[in-house]
Amino acid sequence: MAGKSKYIVAAIGTAVVAGGAFAAYTFLLKGPSGDASGALASAKIVPDEAIMAGYITTDPQAWAKIEQFGTPEAQKLFAKGLEEFNKGAEKEGFSYEKDIKPWVGGIMFAMLPPSPVKPAQAKASNKPEPELLMVIGIKDKIAALNFTKKVDKKVKTKETEYKGLKITESITEIKTDTKGDTKNTPSYTAILDNNYVVYGSSKRSIEQAIDTFKGEPSLLSKQGASEILSKGADLKNTVAQFYIPDYAGMIDSLIKSDPEMAKIPPKALDSLKQVKSMVVGFGIDDAGIRMKATANLDPKLNVYQYEPTNSKIVSTLPADTLALINGQGVNRWWDAMLNQSKDFPELQTALGAARTYTRYANIDLDKEVFAWMDGEFALAAIPSDKGLLAQTGFGGALVFDTKDDKTAKSMFAKLDSLAKTQNVSVKQRNIGSKQVTEWDIPNQGAVVAHGWLDQDTVFVALGAPIADVLTTQNGKSLESDDSFKTITSSLQKPNGGYFYLDMDKTMVLVDKFATGANAIDPQSKALLSSIRGISMTATSSDKTSSQVEMLLSLKSKGSK
Numbered sequence: 001m002a003g004k005s006k007y008i009v010a011a012i013g014t015a016v017v018a019g020g021a022f023a024a025y026t027f028l029l030k031g032p033s034g035d036a037s038g039a040l041a042s043a044k045i046v047p048d049e050a051i052m053a054g055y056i057t058t059d060p061q062a063w064a065k066i067e068q069f070g071t072p073e074a075q076k077l078f079a080k081g082l083e084e085f086n087k088g089a090e091k092e093g094f095s096y097e098k099d100i101k102p103w104v105g106g107i108m109f110a111m112l113p114p115s116p117v118k119p120a121q122a123k124a125s126n127k128p129e130p131e132l133l134m135v136i137g138i139k140d141k142i143a144a145l146n147f148t149k150k151v152d153k154k155v156k157t158k159e160t161e162y163k164g165l166k167i168t169e170s171i172t173e174i175k176t177d178t179k180g181d182t183k184n185t186p187s188y189t190a191i192l193d194n195n196y197v198v199y200g201s202s203k204r205s206i207e208q209a210i211d212t213f214k215g216e217p218s219l220l221s222k223q224g225a226s227e228i229l230s231k232g233a234d235l236k237n238t239v240a241q242f243y244i245p246d247y248a249g250m251i252d253s254l255i256k257s258d259p260e261m262a263k264i265p266p267k268a269l270d271s272l273k274q275v276k277s278m279v280v281g282f283g284i285d286d287a288g289i290r291m292k293a294t295a296n297l298d299p300k301l302n303v304y305q306y307e308p309t310n311s312k313i314v315s316t317l318p319a320d321t322l323a324l325i326n327g328q329g330v331n332r333w334w335d336a337m338l339n340q341s342k343d344f345p346e347l348q349t350a351l352g353a354a355r356t357y358t359r360y361a362n363i364d365l366d367k368e369v370f371a372w373m374d375g376e377f378a379l380a381a382i383p384s385d386k387g388l389l390a391q392t393g394f395g396g397a398l399v400f401d402t403k404d405d406k407t408a409k410s411m412f413a414k415l416d417s418l419a420k421t422q423n424v425s426v427k428q429r430n431i432g433s434k435q436v437t438e439w440d441i442p443n444q445g446a447v448v449a450h451g452w453l454d455q456d457t458v459f460v461a462l463g464a465p466i467a468d469v470l471t472t473q474n475g476k477s478l479e480s481d482d483s484f485k486t487i488t489s490s491l492q493k494p495n496g497g498y499f500y501l502d503m504d505k506t507m508v509l510v511d512k513f514a515t516g517a518n519a520i521d522p523q524s525k526a527l528l529s530s531i532r533g534i535s536m537t538a539t540s541s542d543k544t545s546s547q548v549e550m551l552l553s554l555k556s557k558g559s560k
Contacts, residue, residue, distance in 0.1 A: 019436075039229055039241065042135040043110035045196060046219040050110040051250040053219055054242040057106050062239050064282035069554035074530035077523055103144040105137025110204055114257040130257070133209055136200040137470045141194060157505030160203075163214060165190055167206050222246065224296070226278045231283020233292040233540065242280040247295075248273040262307040267343035274301035287490050288532070288554035292547065299543040304336045305398065306540035308494035311479075313376045316399055316453055317471050318480040323381040324504045327497030330400075331375035361418045363411060375401030375456070377499075380478075386465040387445055393509045397470060401456050408458055412437070412450055431471040438464055471485065487533035487553045495537040503531045531556055 039055040046053055057063075070078065086096070092101070110129040138144050156171040167190045188206045189199050192213050200206040212218045219225050225245035232241055244250055246423070251272055256263075280293040300307065309328035317324065341347040358365045378399045389395045402408050416426045416437060424439040436451040444462035453459060462465040478484050483502050507529060514520050520528070532553040540546045 018167055025242045038106035038137055039108060041218065041431055043220040043229055044210055044218045045135050045192060045198065045213055046108065046133065047112065047212045048219055048222045050112055051253050052244045053108060053110040053244065054240065055106060055108045056240045057238065058104055062237055065237055066506040068557055069288065070557050071530045071555055073526035099147045103138055103140040103147060105139040108135040111135065112208065113253045115202065115204055131205045132201040133205045134201065135532065138195055160209050165202060165210050211373065228277055228279045233294060235281045235283030235290060235292055236285050238281050238283045240282045241338040244278040246276055265344065270301065271340065274298050280502040286552055289552040291550045294545065296545055297543060302543045306496060309376050309497050311497065313378045313399055313401060314523055315477045315479040316457060317380050317478040318473065319384060319476040319478055320505060321380050321382050321478045322502055323393055324378060324498060324500040326376065328376050328377040330377055331370050341500065361414060363414050368407060368411045368520040372402045372404040374403055382466050382469060383509065384463060384465040387464055388447060389463045394511060395461065397466050398460040400436065400458050402458065404474045405455060410537045420538050432524045434471045436462050436467050436471060444543060483533060487551065488535045491535055491537045491549055491551060492539050495539045497537065499536040501534045503528060503533045
């Protein structure tokens, strides 16, 4: 296999460079053969110094799920891009399907700490960068050999030996601008056990991988790494995962390599270190592309107490709501920030200034503003073309549930009095059975309105027409809207609230206002129009873990 290894090593530099161009086709459309279970085996070759790692499966069955999505316009765009890519590859003498796909297995990449730099060598404009190491499985050695025969003549190589294994330095010409100027970029590769190609951005990273292969501690031996690599992100059809087994260690490593990070206040660094480890996964299922991130936390440093919400406040919003953020307990977020401000002088100064400003209006920011925001809340964008909102196409709404309506009413009364002193007309208007207070600015009309939907739920409307929508609620609510249910129903429950964006409704506004020089190009519009919407939520079983889930909801093939 020695002869084969020489050819494979000589070609890998060109293969990796070509891989960048192949990425869209490989990872978004079909993908070469590979197995997601290979992450554990590949991790045995990654040095334990790695500050983070990722694994991309190249199993075609995993990536085939993406083929069920896409509007006709998006499918045409992908088909055109694929055709142009294939033509470009053919000019270079390569065929992805015949030359690369048969032999490339799963791909693990890792970020290693930068090489140590002596103080005399350090430059502010040339900070040491983390080094890249890739572990590429060789699924079919014969296919790999056949590929290298095609590219061997295109690569300049130089071989050295380290602990009985050959390291090949490959020099590849990279185009740097549209004028055709190029620069020589070195890369380093070695073959381990005839089953893996290791590729590195420096010779040092390859030597570290060889040391690990020879018995030095690996990423898998690092505390907590085996567990997060084995468990993963808990997705149905995982295509890529990223691992940070020692988050605090990563922060320390970055501080040592970057003088700028060393200037961050110690207390700020401590707050970052509340995360012990993290795993982020991406998968493709029947709803679209899903991301899950799970963080293992240090309960002693986790200052925020998570509380789930039942999202009942969503029923107060109209079905045509464009976007939404809802959650629970603004007052607890405020208390957590106040607690943290004790260790951050800049934050403490800013909060002090905010308190002073509200004091001018005879309002206590802590007791009269945030204290009563103890229930669920929602911030929503709602379409409207009436009055002042005709200029933007939408307005905003803030809705709060509270157990302390007395304090809330007192605060709004004080705000109304303050508005009157600023040449603003404050008047009441009945909308059905509900009384709404509007702030009317001369020559502009009512710009803000507030009122109560029931004895526990208060709203602030940015744009008077939004008040009419909230108080009359003619037709379906957002909670029962088919788009909202499709985009959010598969997210984990219970949860701490939603971020929600309806792309179809948003594109109506984009088409209306993005015209002329500001118009979106056809390619971008085709891609955006293939997205049904975006949703995201967060959950936490206790103070030792937290999870974020996001869904890019895609339209099925043939949809419009």
